[in-house]
Amino acid sequence: MQYKNKKNPLWLNLISLPIIWLPLPFVILLDITLELYHQICFPWYWINKVVRSNYVQIIDRAKLQYLSFPEKLWCIYCWYVNWVLLYRKNIASLTEQYRCWIMHANKPWFLKSSYHDNLWFVEYWNEEIFKETYK
Secondary structure (H helix, E strand, O other), rough: OHHHHOOHHHHHHHHHHHHHHHHHHHHHHHHHHHHHHHHHHHHOOEEEEEEHHHHHOOOOOOHHOOOOOHHHHHHHHHHHHOOOOOOOHHHHHHHHHOOEEOOEEEOOOOOOHHHHHHHHEEEOOOOHHHHHHHO
């Protein structure tokens, strides 16, 4: 809650509210559609499902008595958006591991996922190994 330590005027926080809350319907839609994909397609592909409950921390911060109602709302909002993105990232990485076993081009600024180091990901430029392994 660094905003409490900042000296920003109240009006600045108020005009940013619609911008911050605008993505919420899209995050909810993302959550619903990717969960449908996860529940329907993963069994078809024989991919182990991501355990949703491992990512859901019951809204514990909202139970804190020393937070005001708006602060509890902020905590719930931030928790939900971050949780959805982390959960979805893991579903997306399992999908990538199933569908596309080619590493990205090696660029110094690119932050690759740790699973790209697995043996079954073929180096970006190595067409011969790719055809040998997966064709």
